[in-house]
Amino acid sequence: MNITEPWSIVFAVGFVLYAGTRHHFEQKLKGVESVERNLDGIEVTLLALVLSGNILAPVVYLFSPWFDRFDHPLPHLVGASGAVVMAGSLWLFFRSHLELDRQWSVTLEIRKDHRIVREGVYRRVRHPMYAAVFGIGIAQALLLSNWVAGPAALISFAPLYLVRVPREEALMVAHFGDDYRDYMLETGRLFPRFTKRRPTPSSPPPPA
Numbered sequence: 001m002n003i004t005e006p007w008s009i010v011f012a013v014g015f016v017l018y019a020g021t022r023h024h025f026e027q028k029l030k031g032v033e034s035v036e037r038n039l040d041g042i043e044v045t046l047l048a049l050v051l052s053g054n055i056l057a058p059v060v061y062l063f064s065p066w067f068d069r070f071d072h073p074l075p076h077l078v079g080a081s082g083a084v085v086m087a088g089s090l091w092l093f094f095r096s097h098l099e100l101d102r103q104w105s106v107t108l109e110i111r112k113d114h115r116i117v118r119e120g121v122y123r124r125v126r127h128p129m130y131a132a133v134f135g136i137g138i139a140q141a142l143l144l145s146n147w148v149a150g151p152a153a154l155i156s157f158a159p160l161y162l163v164r165v166p167r168e169e170a171l172m173v174a175h176f177g178d179d180y181r182d183y184m185l186e187t188g189r190l191f192p193r194f195t196k197r198r199p200t201p202s203s204p205p206p207p208a
């Protein structure tokens with residue numbers, strides 16, 4: 001039971017804002033039609049893994065003694081860094097939902113009248129929402145003084161990210177073709193890109 005520790009309280013406040021943001025945008029999307037939805041067993045399994053690292057592990061740590069043997073001391077500087085990372089990541093999480101608007105979905109989907117969002121936090125980064133989730137995972141590791149609950153979100157999100165991103169980019173290329181390919185050249189996946197990459201030829205040049 002660690003919910004009374006100061007850095008755990010900071011984490012819990014951040015967590016409520018995180019879940020509240022998700023819930024708010026989920027409500028806004030009710031009734032928005034999808035024209036394509038890609039959800040298979042791998043995605044469902046990986047999403048369940050994310051829930052266990054993001055929700056189950058912190059809840060067990062905060063409200064039960066089961067993980068107590070894995071507790072470690074938490075220097076104030078580490079906790080304070082966690083609070084800063086949490087605040088920045090929550091801002092990015094909120095902005096990316098706001099700017100993706102009706103294009104957003106928990107699973108891979110193409111909405112009716114879907115368009116490529118290239119503005120705001122999407123101008124230089126293709127996956128700011130996933131960057132924010134990694135950030136919240138880093139904040140969890142810094143704020144929860146426990147070797148299991150701390151890194152659980154980061155460890156559980158990494159496999160979904162690695163499987164999801166190539167699939168998501170392939171889906172976007174299938175629907176938007178060169179417009180999305182061009183957007184890929186202008187942006188980084190998780191970190192901003194400030195110069196445009198040159199396209200790599202997709203097929204070798206014809207023989208002379």
Ligand code: SAH
Binds near residue numbers: 096100
């Ligand atoms: N990967 C993005 C979006 C996550 S939500 C991020 O991390 O910010 C997942 C959905 O967003 C996918 O189903 C895809 O259809 C849609 N999507 C991803 N990038 C998009 C973009 N730049 N414009 C419009 N829709 C996008």
